Amino acid sequence: MKGQEVNTTMNAGKSSKLGRCLRTSAVPYRILFEKIPISVCWVSLSGRILYSNPTMLKLTGYSDTEINRMTAKKLLRDEGGLPQLFDGVALEAPDGHADGKLVHKDGTFTLVSLTGSRVVLNGGEAILLTAVDQTPSSKVAAHLETIEHTLEQKEQALRHMSIALEELVEQIQVGRSMLKEDIATNIRDFVLPIVEKLRLTSAPAEMIDLLERTLQEITSRFSIRLSQSAPSLSPRESEITQMIHCGLITKQIAKMLSISYETVEKHRRNIRRKVGITGKKINLASFLSAGQ
Numbered sequence: 001m002k003g004q005e006v007n008t009t010m011n012a013g014k015s016s017k018l019g020r021c022l023r024t025s026a027v028p029y030r031i032l033f034e035k036i037p038i039s040v041c042w043v044s045l046s047g048r049i050l051y052s053n054p055t056m057l058k059l060t061g062y063s064d065t066e067i068n069r070m071t072a073k074k075l076l077r078d079e080g081g082l083p084q085l086f087d088g089v090a091l092e093a094p095d096g097h098a099d100g101k102l103v104h105k106d107g108t109f110t111l112v113s114l115t116g117s118r119v120v121l122n123g124g125e126a127i128l129l130t131a132v133d134q135t136p137s138s139k140v141a142a143h144l145e146t147i148e149h150t151l152e153q154k155e156q157a158l159r160h161m162s163i164a165l166e167e168l169v170e171q172i173q174v175g176r177s178m179l180k181e182d183i184a185t186n187i188r189d190f191v192l193p194i195v196e197k198l199r200l201t202s203a204p205a206e207m208i209d210l211l212e213r214t215l216q217e218i219t220s221r222f223s224i225r226l227s228q229s230a231p232s233l234s235p236r237e238s239e240i241t242q243m244i245h246c247g248l249i250t251k252q253i254a255k256m257l258s259i260s261y262e263t264v265e266k267h268r269r270n271i272r273r274k275v276g277i278t279g280k281k282i283n284l285a286s287f288l289s290a291g292q
Helices: 002-024 027-035 054-060 082-091 135-200 205-217 221-229 235-245 250-257 261-275 284-290
Strands: 039-043 049-052 095-103 109-121 124-133
Touching: 039 054, 054 095, 054 124, 135 205, 135 235, 205 250, 235 250, 235 261, 235 284, 250 261, 261 284
Parallel strands: none
Antiparallel strands: 039 049, 039 124, 095 109, 109 124
16 A cells, blocks of 8 residues: 555656646647647748748648748738738737638638737747638538529529419410300300391201201310401301301302302302412312311
8 A cells, every 4th residue: 555655646746747847848839839730830020931830831832941931921812801910910919810811832722710819939029820721611601602592593483483373374364264255256156146047937957957066166266266367257257157167058058048149159259368268279168177
C-alpha cells in the first residue's frame, strides 16, 4: 500500500511539472498552430503575411516561402468587408469578422469565413487570421436554392395547368351551349317544316320515313357541319338539302313539297353553288352524305 501511495505521489508531481512546462513553453502553442485543421496565419498590422500553418498552405497551394511574400489582401479577393476587416482590426477593433474568397495559387478560390484577432506578441502586435472553409455549407445552400427553384417552377407549372383546365372547362361549357343552339336550329329548320306538312296532308309513307331519318340525323354532325359550312342556305334550301341527304330524289322532293320539278332543280343548283361544288363533277347527295 505504501508503495502505491509513493507512485501516486510521484505521478502527481510529474503531471504538475508537465502542466507548468506546458503553460510556460511555446511548444504546445506551436504544435496546436501546426496541427489545427483550420487555415491560420499570422499577419502584421501592415498586412504582410508572417507565418502560415500547413492547413493554410494546403488550402491555397502556396509554399511557405511564396505565401510569406504576399499580403493578406492579395491572398484574399477584395470583396465585401475585407478591407474593413484588416483596417479595423489593425487600427482599433480587437477582432473582426467577414466572409470572403481565399485565392488559390492556380487562380481558383474557396469561400471562407474570416476572423481577424489582434494579439500582443513579445511586446509587439500582430493579427491572427483564421479562414474557415464554407464550401460544404455553400453547396448545401446552392442545393437548397436549386430545390427551391425547382419547386417554384413546378408551382408555376401547376398554376398554368390550373388555368388551362379552367379554360378547357369554359370551352366545354361554351361548346355545350353552342351544341344546344345547333340542335334547336336544326330542329327548327329541318324537323318542324316536315311536322307542319304532316298536319296539312294525309301523311304519306315517304313523309313519315323522312321524319324518322331526320330525327336520327339530328344528333349527328351532318346538320351542324352543314350549318357551319353553308350558313347562307335559305329555309327552303335547308329543307331540300336535308331531304337530299336522306336519299330522296328530285321527283320525290317535288311531290312532298308540292312544287314543280324545275323548282327543285333550281334549288339544287343554288345549294351546289353555296356549298362550293358548282362546275365540279361531284354528286350532291354523295357530297352531303360524306359530310364535307
